[in-house]
Amino acid sequence: MWSGFPLFPEQASSLASSVDGLYLFLVGVTAVFSLGIAGTILYFAVRYRRRHPDERPGEIHGSLLLELIWSIIPLCIVAVVFVWGATLFFSMNRAPDDAIEVHVVGKQWMWKLQHTTGQREINQLHVPVGRPVRLTLTSEDVIHSFFVPAFRIKKDAVPGRYNMTWFRATKTGTYHLFCAEYCGTEHSRMIGQIVVMEPDDYQTWLQGGPAPVSPVAAGQKLFTELNCVTCHRSDSQGRGPVLDGVAGSSVRLQSGDVVAADDAYLRESIVSPSAKIVEGYQPIMPTYQGQVSEEALFQLIAYIQTLKGPQATPAQPGGGQP
């Protein structure tokens, strides 16, 4: 590449070259059409220039054939681009199962990240090369957006919502992390680094520093401290649903709807418990809105995910069950 004056950001993820491929294709389409139109206009402009002030050329009303041609050809091109773009988008939204999990919380004006092994980072993320990394994003305040140009990924961190994106770094190095959604005064300082390391170096990095508390362990502690455990007992005698095995299952609600108990559902059940009442229970749980930070919510959910039910498909919580 033209090193002093690059036209592309570095390609450092498994998706980068596919995105660049589509980009180059569209640059080609743009060049062909713009130069084609400009060339035609210039040719006509010279060829048919007015040679006499009283000149009156004949009328041409139009041509249905031409209209069809110049509608259908662009339609075919955009159809190709649509399918190409959508396919890429699907792969961007489907993380491989063996991905490393990282929780990301945006706040004015920093990125707070936590690994499942417990390491916490601010404005920096260390990842091993070659392993997929799945990011679950949310925000404590306003909307932010997690943007790594070298990986060609971007996803908004929206308060009250969990968004997901993932990448697999293909090259060691340090890459820009930008906040791409305007978030207030220091928006342009809400930047950081993604450090992609060799797997061995990554292991060394994980070992370094004070022994971290894993999110599961932290979540378990919170579960007791916040007295969740008094109602959500595992022996079906509590006033709230048993949480063993609830994560990832389907939950039947009082309204008769069945919802998937994903991260977003678990989060909502903590911050606004009355939004979805489990069948057979009363809306007695107080809200934890504002009392549990976004990071603590991630930890509680990580803990709840480890609670495995006694039976194989614990889809229906006990309690008021017939």
Add this chain to the structure above:
Amino acid sequence: MTTATPATVLPGEPQLPKKHFLNADYGVWSWLLTRDHKRIALLYLASVTLMFFLGGAYAVLIRLELITPPGDLVSSETYNKLFTLHGVVMVFFFLIPAIPAVLGNFLIPLMIGARDLAFPRINLLSWYLYVIGAAFTFWTIVRGGLDTGWTFYTPYSTVFSNTNVISAALGIFIAGFSSILTGLNFIVTIHKMRAPGLTWFRLPLFVWAHYATSLIQILGTPVVAVTILLVALERVFHFGFFDPNRGGDPILFQHLFWFYSHPAVYIMILPAMGVISELVTCFSRKRIFGYSFIAMSSLAIAVLGFLVWGHHMFVSGQSVYAGMVFSALSFLVAIPSAIKVFNWTATLFRGSVSYETPMLYALGFIGLFTIGGLTGLFLAALGLDIHVTDTYFVVAHFHYIMVGSTVMAYLGGLHFWWPKITGRLYPEWWARVSAVVIFVGFNLTFFPQFVLGYLGMPRRYHFYPEEFQVLNVMSSAGASILGVGYLIPMVYLAWSMRYGKIATPNPWPATGLEWRTSSPPPTENFRETPEIDVEVYDYTVPPKEPFLA
């Protein structure tokens, strides 16, 4: 406006009509209480020009700041206010009203052979609403500005910003009604007041384009007005519309906002396309190629434009399937836009092409619109949009459409109809020079931003990493040329109002009813009701005689 003294007029030289709309009445109140659509158009001309240079001043400061990577000229707070006010002023107070409220207002009654718009008093009310909206914006500025971005994204705007969101929101809310009423006025006028014989398919494409625009103004603007009002209400009364801590949904705001603000782009570009259709056909001296395809593509753009708002939200966490639907529909909008470009190009074929200033603007428009439109494909393509959205790529793209295209068309139209509006010609040499300067300056300013965006520079960044400096310097250098390009017409157009050569009723000459009355037209537009028995854009015969008493 002075009339040339008889002594200096040679026999055969054109003379201003004795009585016309500009000298029909004198004094401030004859302007401030006028119900003449032509005078209201000039009130708008003065107001939007003021707003254009205000918004432009913000742009100058932004480009100066971005010459160096560290934010060393102004503070981050100030910088955020600069780009916010640049956007608010330019979008709501220049781009949306510019062509419809100035050229549309002046020309639609003339083009359809009517005496005025259907509701002259409502037309004046529209201008007052615009002025009140602008006054709220000035108040916002005086009180310390606004830092939410012109997009007012929640919950930043409703909970976190410490700036004057409420006064700015009210300003936009009020100005919105100006736009709604103008649209309403145009639609009724076009339906009810066409001269005898002027059937729908004899209407100039300028009128078709404004008809399509008016539909968007009527159907879309109420949504943004209410949305912006909800922002103000949530700020004052802490309702939980958008604030997740009160049970609201910040993404809901984006849906509501873009439901209008995407079609709003078509409010800016459709009238521009209408202008270009007039210019291309006049300076090719040939009927426009594919008249009905151009007319119908305006309506297609207006309808499809309402169905694509979700393409602003591909990274917001919107469902993958919603993203696909919005992406597909966005690609479809490309087709009617392409149809227009191809038809304009084909109009030149076997024409008699001349290169007066309006034609230079029209050709420049086609070039910039083509690039702006094609780069829209990059943003509609889901997997690619993820990388380029919220970067300078988007900034470059929408400036090619909204500034490159709309402002080129506005200036082209202003030059084209200037003799009709003022009765005098602008100086051709200076006008050609400035058209070229604007075209070159525009490309130097915004083309580097496509590259910057793909390299990953996010928009709305006060500080930026050093590797982006070269392209930012190029962009700022181009902006200085562009700024000069915009100033030159200000000077010579103002000069020509007094000293320009007297224009004939039809100086180009062009078809179209507006050229068959005197320049400037009398207050009542035509001395007799015109009857139309010819097809539109009939350039095979010499220009028809004006309907002069």
